[in-house]
Amino acid sequence: MRNRREVVKALAGLALTAPALAQMGHGNPVMAGSKPSGRAVPPKPIPWEAGTCAFCGMPIKTPEGSWRGRTFPKGFFEQTYSQIAFAEPRPAPHDPQQQVEALHFESIACMVNYAWVHGIKDGEEATFYVTDRGSYDPARPQETVRLIPARSATYYWGERMMVVMNAHLLAFASPKAAQEFAEKNRAQHGRQHFYSFQTLLDLAPLPEMNLVALLAKHAGLLGEGMDHGH
Template identity: 55%
Template sequence: MYKNRREVMKMLAALGASGALSQVLAQHMQQQMQPAPMPANLETIPAKTIPWEQGTCDFCEMPLKTPAPGAWMGRTFAPGFFEQTYSQIALKEAAKGKEAYHFESIACMVNYAWVYGLRDGVGSTFYVADRGAYDPAKGPAAVNLIPARQAVYLWGEKRAWVVMDAKIAAFKNAEAAMAFARTIPDLGRTRVLDWQTLLDLAPLPEMNLVNLLAKHAGLLK
């Protein structure tokens, strides 16, 4: 969905960006958001190997794999917490020395694509971890990737139930999403969204969003 400059600035202001930063970032982003026709046939690029042990998120730089207790910023996370929302953009042709971009949050992947103008099915394929088929106790071994365009997305109001407080996890269908929602009694309000809706809502709210957008736009070091 095309967003004009005024709409982008309004979103950034709502997210807490300063007026000057909003102005410059909006100018940069507008170059990435020109409307383009949808391709008749979406390309499907095979998913690439996930660098679990040393890999970090290409948007926020957090580890892909749940760190050992105290190993990252002195914090302790539940087993398998990071992996449950792992996402990937598999590339048809390598870029920046990579065959794929890796993310530990679905929101990170959507926001990265929004900044750089990447499109699912056009030289790349977006993948997400199926949370309904994931067992946190098994960690990376239990991650099953499905094409993002075929998944549905559970948004839950509860804070910090997924990494980056992005409040979104992926499932193969709405029934699986709502079955999972019932396992978290205090999840609060919920919505089941499709892939196009996530793209239309980009940039998606998550921790440090304004700084991360500005960094990837080249406005912050």
């Protein structure tokens, strides 16, 4: 886990992160450049019914009906589901007595930010996975979540695209699939950019809803009872 000095320094510089994310990586889709040294850990089962995001605490499954005063389209949460699978069980984030084989996230940015705060690295007894949006069907959300290694995905950023946590990010199995999605949604999404996983890691912490409070909480600077304000 990063020490408090590192996190405080990062919190002070967050105002610069969002513009950087919007300005970098435009043009043709790019492939990930990270090269993990360890063996890949297979993805673990997804706890759709009871699972919550290890970073922000939101459900990983789209709530039915109204949730915290809002309603969401079918499949809205699942399309950005992400996972960190471990080679060996580790203590759960909020219960050290419990061991977990994986951590679950409802946003790509949540996974990257959690890993940044806690010093987890892809390829070091852990493998990062993201949902391939290209093969995903919102009408059959849990059935069509196909996990692909985060290191090999191409990431699409749309300025006006709405996904959970306002992260504006989706993952695709290939640059071609990301490009086709971008062309189809150019008018609705405004500015569009493409990223490799290594670029996301380099830009971490990634801007998303209530980011400063969430980073401070995971760094131990805030208590467990905070309201995330989603």
